[in-house]
Amino acid sequence: MIEWQRRIVMLLSAVALLVFVYTLLYQWAMLTFEGVEIAFFDSLQVVIEALTTAGFGGDTGYWNTAIMNLIVVWMNLSGVLLVFLALPLFVVPLFQQALKDNPQESTELTDHVIICSYNPREDVLRSKLEAADVPYVIIDDDPKTVLDLNTRGIEAICGDPEYEQTFRAANINEAQALVADVSDEENISVILTAIARCTISKLAPTYRGVVTSV
Incomplete structure (x- = not known):
């Protein structure tokens, strides 16, 4: 596996792990701090919405404790940080590596x-x-x-x-x-x-x- 492919696998694996951990955390926090039991996939939806800052669905009415609001805020910040960290650490090097791994396709030589x-x-x-x-x-x-x-x-x-x-x-x-x-x-x-x-x-x-x- 070449370097840029390894970077993609690492990035996708890290994002998948983060989403999975946050999903379990949100599911546990809702039950522990708000007394509301939600399904895994409902928790997953909220996490995706929080990380992508696309919205929060219908769970906003359940966030009555400070700790629950802090967890959601942290997930939002994680999504923003993920974008800013992914660009310089993964996306830009991926483009650079992809260009580097491409063979030359033309020459400017003369009298050659x-x-x-x-x-x-x-x-x-x-x-x-x-x-x-x-x-x-x-x-x-x-x-x-x-x-x-x-x-x-x-x-x-x-x-x-x-x-x-x-x-x-x-x-x-x-x-x-x-x-x-x-x-x-x-x-x-x-x-x-x-x-x-x-x-x-x-x-x-x-x-x-x-x-x-x-």
């Missing part, structure tokens, strides 16, 4: 080499490109692979190299070369897709910028 797709053979090519100070971007359709590459500081985007929008996201019109290293059948499709999208002379129509490797 586009590599389709990632496999261990590309490590040698990447080393040579880095030694020559040539920027590159890897296209792969596996989000986990792309996310792992991004985490390692490698420019990679998630997408299917057989779709034009993927090459648009890879900024192919500003690229200097394309390396297709998928499979025999897919390499042909990748190259044709790139040519269809590309408008620069380095890649089309002479194909001098296209390299296949299988």
